[in-house]
Every structure is written in C-alpha cells, then in structure tokens.
Amino acid sequence: MAREVNRVVLAYSGGLDTSIAVKWLQEAYDAEVVTFTADLGQGEEIEPAREKALAAGVKPEHIFIEDLREEFASDYIYPMVRANAVYEGLYLLGTSIARPLIAKRLVEIAHETGADAVAHGATGKGNDQVRFELAFAALDPSLKVIAPWREWDLTSRTRLIAYAESRGLSVPKDKRGEAPFSVDANLWHTSSEGKNLEDPSAEAFEDTFQRTLAPQLAPDEAEYIVISFDKGDAVAINGEEMSPAAIIEKLNEIGHGHGIGRLDLVENRFVGMKSRGIYETPGGTILMSAHRGIEQITLDRGAMHLKDELMPKYAKMLYEGFWFSPEREMLQAAIDLSQKYVTGDVRLRLFKGSVNVVGRHSPASLYSLEHVTFEEDDVYDQKDAQGFIRLNALRLQLMAARKKRLGEND
Structure with missing residues (x-):
C-alpha cells in the first residue's frame, strides 16, 4: 500500500457490501476498523448493525450507532428548503443532502478514535463517492480515503458472495441470484x-x-x-x-x-x-x-427573482457534493438573509x-389589496403606467427604426 493505515472509520450500513468491506479493510490494509451507522430516518431498525459489525470482527468500543435525525432535518434539510433547491427541475436531492452529515460524523469519529483513514461503500460509477470524498477533503485532508469498490477485485455478485462465505459472513437469500435492487432511504x-x-x-x-x-x-x-x-x-x-x-x-x-x-x-x-x-x-x-x-x-420581487436565479447553482452544488464549499456557504448566507x-x-x-x-x-405580507383591487382606489394612479411603458419601450422603438432604415426584414 502507498501509505500505512492503522485504523479506519467505515460508513457502515450493516448490509452485505459494507460487512464485506470490514473484512476486506482488515485484510488488505491490516487495519483496525471502526464502524459508524447513522439513523437518518430510513425507517428501519439500525441496532442490528451492531451484531453484524461484531460478527465481522469489529471491537465493541469501535461500533458507533447514532440517531442524527434532528441534526439532519435542522442543519441540512431545512437550509436546503429555504433555497427551494431542486436539481434538473425535478429532483429534491434526498440522497445528496444526506452525504455531508455522514461524512462530517465520520471525520469527527476518526478524530475521536485516533484513526488515520476513512472509508465508504460507494461504487466507482456513482455520485456518492464524489460527495463523500469532497466532504472529507474539506473537513480534514490529512485523512487517507479508502474506496473499496475502486480497489478490490470483487467485481461481480458471485465474487462478493464467495468472499463473504469464505470469511464466515452470513449471506441473506435476497442477495443471491439476480442483480440487486438498490434502495437508499432517509427522513427526506x-x-x-x-x-x-x-x-x-x-x-x-x-x-x-x-x-x-x-x-x-x-x-x-x-x-x-x-x-x-x-x-x-x-x-x-x-x-x-x-x-x-x-x-x-x-x-x-x-x-x-x-x-x-x-x-x-x-x-x-x-x-x-x-x-x-x-x-x-x-x-x-x-x-x-x-x-x-x-x-x-x-x-420582494427582486429578492424572489434573484433566489430563483441562484437556486439551480445551489442545487447543483448539493448534487455534486460541494456542501462544505465556500460558494455554497456564500449562497446560504444570502438565502438565509432573504428569509427574515x-x-x-x-x-x-x-x-x-x-x-x-x-x-x-403572513403578518409580514407585502400583498396590498388597496393596490391590486379592481374597485376604485386612492393609492395608485393608473396614468403613471403610460410613462413607465413609454420609457421601457424606447430602446425597442430605436431598434425598430434602425431595421427600417437599413431595409432589414424580420
């Protein structure tokens, strides 16, 4: 290995792939493995991950299982909602927004346990590898990052199962046979x-x-x-x-x-x-x-329209894993100010x-019935619109005159 690793903190779901990752890290790096399992509201019991980690050879004091639902909602989901963040017009960024919190906690546990590396179970084809590793880089670039899916030769379901069985790991029936059906769930x-x-x-x-x-x-x-x-x-x-x-x-x-x-x-x-x-x-x-x-x-109209212009940039940052970037924090500050x-x-x-x-x-509403009513009012002079339109039309009139002078047709 290019760099010696003594202890590594693994993002651990308790599933077959991450249980295999525990064994593989122990063997490939001769390293002590610490596991971290987060309850982000996925709707299933996560305590069984403790027994699975023990079965994979992790010491009891190195198994971390934590309920992070409130932190996830208040510090990650809510800021995203303030931005109205939607990726490519439709996606509400449910997987994307969970990764920064998991990464942050992995780094914190690495510091608490004296680990010199962190690891994740994301494949080399997806976005999650990028999201995790950009977060690691922002939070502590001194930690080595290990991505088993990019290193091991367990490139098929058959090989994964054979590896698990040879190490005494239990293989659920639904993991055998055809390709898996992947599900990611959290509170959002x-x-x-x-x-x-x-x-x-x-x-x-x-x-x-x-x-x-x-x-x-x-x-x-x-x-x-x-x-x-x-x-x-x-x-x-x-x-x-x-x-x-x-x-x-x-x-x-x-x-x-x-x-x-x-x-x-x-x-x-x-x-x-x-x-x-x-x-x-x-x-x-x-x-x-x-x-x-x-x-x-x-x-206000100006604030709303500016937010709508910035939102796709914000959503793209979240999707691509730049939660801890200065540009996301700059945008967040502007967005949060707009919410006063x-x-x-x-x-x-x-x-x-x-x-x-x-x-x-809202007690802070900008909606004024006096101004928009179809009935008679004393607050808006409709004649003012004539000058407003005339000034906004001036440049259009000048361009039309130029086309006519030059003999251009539409």
Missing part, C-alpha cells in the same frame, strides 16, 4: 434503482414504491392542512408545534396516504453518465410547495398525488 426520501428500472422505457412496478400509496387508490376527498413558518422554517402543522424532524415525519405520513411525491427521473450524474431512478419524497414535496407559498406574499420575513401560515389541498397551495397569510 426513498430512491430505488436497478432491475427493471435500468430500462428507462419500462414503467416501474408498483411494488417499487415504498412510501406512497398509488394515487388512484388515495381517498376520493381532499385533505386540507396548514403549515406554519417562522423565518423560512416550518414550525407547526395544523397549529401543533413540532421539531424539524417530527414535521417531516408527519408530512411523510400525510403525503403517503394521498400518493404525493412520486418521481420517475433520468438524471445526469456528476461522473458523466445518465441514470434512472424512482424517488419518493412525500413530506418534502408538501413542504417545498408550502415554502414557495409563504414566499409568494413575503418576498418569511413567516406565516400556508393552507394546502392534498388530493390523489397532487398538492396545491390554496391560501396564505
């Missing part, structure tokens, strides 16, 4: 890839969806809810104050019953290829719609896969 979303989804012309099977009822099976009557905001952050649902994580969990529950938040997307990966995935973001879809709704009456008056209530109508804003109210 669920994404599914593989099997029939690799053909972008094929409709996803209904059993692909895990967090949303089929819209056609949703209730025949709409449900109305009210989300309250304070400075751009959701703080209550139907008048009940909740923590950020609890709000997202509750909106996921509500959105599930109405089939809200399904997305079939072919996206452009940072590494250059296109990939097809099925995303489910029920609570996030509702929350993003509500946030847009409260901004409609509290943000984004406070109030938004009423939404949920029905068979759709979410619509049907009302909004």
Whole structure:
C-alpha cells in the first residue's frame, strides 16, 4: 500500500457490501476498523448493525450507532428548503443532502478514535463517492480515503458472495441470484434503482414504491392542512408545534396516504453518465410547495427573482457534493438573509398525488389589496403606467427604426 493505515472509520450500513468491506479493510490494509451507522430516518431498525459489525470482527468500543435525525432535518434539510433547491427541475436531492452529515460524523469519529483513514461503500460509477470524498477533503485532508469498490477485485455478485462465505459472513437469500435492487432511504426520501428500472422505457412496478400509496387508490376527498413558518422554517402543522424532524415525519405520513411525491427521473450524474431512478419524497414535496407559498406574499420581487436565479447553482452544488464549499456557504448566507420575513401560515389541498397551495397569510405580507383591487382606489394612479411603458419601450422603438432604415426584414 502507498501509505500505512492503522485504523479506519467505515460508513457502515450493516448490509452485505459494507460487512464485506470490514473484512476486506482488515485484510488488505491490516487495519483496525471502526464502524459508524447513522439513523437518518430510513425507517428501519439500525441496532442490528451492531451484531453484524461484531460478527465481522469489529471491537465493541469501535461500533458507533447514532440517531442524527434532528441534526439532519435542522442543519441540512431545512437550509436546503429555504433555497427551494431542486436539481434538473425535478429532483429534491434526498440522497445528496444526506452525504455531508455522514461524512462530517465520520471525520469527527476518526478524530475521536485516533484513526488515520476513512472509508465508504460507494461504487466507482456513482455520485456518492464524489460527495463523500469532497466532504472529507474539506473537513480534514490529512485523512487517507479508502474506496473499496475502486480497489478490490470483487467485481461481480458471485465474487462478493464467495468472499463473504469464505470469511464466515452470513449471506441473506435476497442477495443471491439476480442483480440487486438498490434502495437508499432517509427522513427526506426513498430512491430505488436497478432491475427493471435500468430500462428507462419500462414503467416501474408498483411494488417499487415504498412510501406512497398509488394515487388512484388515495381517498376520493381532499385533505386540507396548514403549515406554519417562522423565518423560512416550518414550525407547526395544523397549529401543533413540532421539531424539524417530527414535521417531516408527519408530512411523510400525510403525503403517503394521498400518493404525493412520486418521481420517475433520468438524471445526469456528476461522473458523466445518465441514470434512472424512482424517488419518493412525500413530506418534502408538501413542504417545498408550502415554502414557495409563504414566499409568494413575503418576498420582494427582486429578492424572489434573484433566489430563483441562484437556486439551480445551489442545487447543483448539493448534487455534486460541494456542501462544505465556500460558494455554497456564500449562497446560504444570502438565502438565509432573504428569509427574515418569511413567516406565516400556508393552507394546502392534498388530493390523489397532487398538492396545491390554496391560501396564505403572513403578518409580514407585502400583498396590498388597496393596490391590486379592481374597485376604485386612492393609492395608485393608473396614468403613471403610460410613462413607465413609454420609457421601457424606447430602446425597442430605436431598434425598430434602425431595421427600417437599413431595409432589414424580420
């Protein structure tokens, strides 16, 4: 090896691949392995990861299992919502936003345990390898980064299973046979890839969806809810104050019953290829719609339009793994400043896969009925519009005159 490694902290899910990674790191680097498993609201019990890590030869004191749901919601998801971040017009960045927090905690545990390396289980084809490693570089470039999928020769499912069995690792029945169906889940979303989804012309099977009822099976009557905001952050649902994580969990529950938040997307990966995935973001879809709704009456036109211009850049930074970059932090500061008056209530109508804003109210509203009314008013002189239009038309008139003078036709 180019550099000696004594101890390495591995992002550990408890699944077969990362259990194999534990053994491989122990053998290939002759290193002590520390595992870190994060509860980001994936909806499954993570404590069994402890027994699996022990079975793979990790010392009890080197197994870290932590509930990070509140930090994930308040410090990562909520800042992203303030930006209305959407990648390529559709994707709500559910996988992207989880990686910086995992990476940050890996680095912190490396410092706590005296490790000199960190490792992840992302493949060499995807975005996650980039997201993890850019975060590592920003947080502690002195740590060695190990990406087993880019180093080992376990290049097929057959080889992986053979390696696991030869080391005494349990291989679940669903890991044998055909290629796997990949699922990534957290508090914000669920994404599914593989099997029939690799053909972008094929409709996803209904059993692909895990967090949303089929819209056609949703209730025949709409449900109305009210989300309250304070400075751009959701703080209550139907008048009940909740923590950020609890709000997202509750909106996921509500959105599930109405089939809200399904997305079939072919996206452009940072590494250059296109990939097809099925995303489910029920609570996030509702929350993003509500946030847009409260901004409609509290943000000045100039601020709103500037935010809309900056948003694709912000979303691209998140997607590509630049959460800890100075440019993302600069944009975040501007976005957060814009949220000073984004406070109030938004009423939404949920029905068979759709979410619509049907009302909004704010003590800081910029909406003026006096100015927009069709009735007689004393605050706006309509004659002023004549000069306004004339000045804005001047340059267009000059260009039209030039075309006529030069004999040009459209």
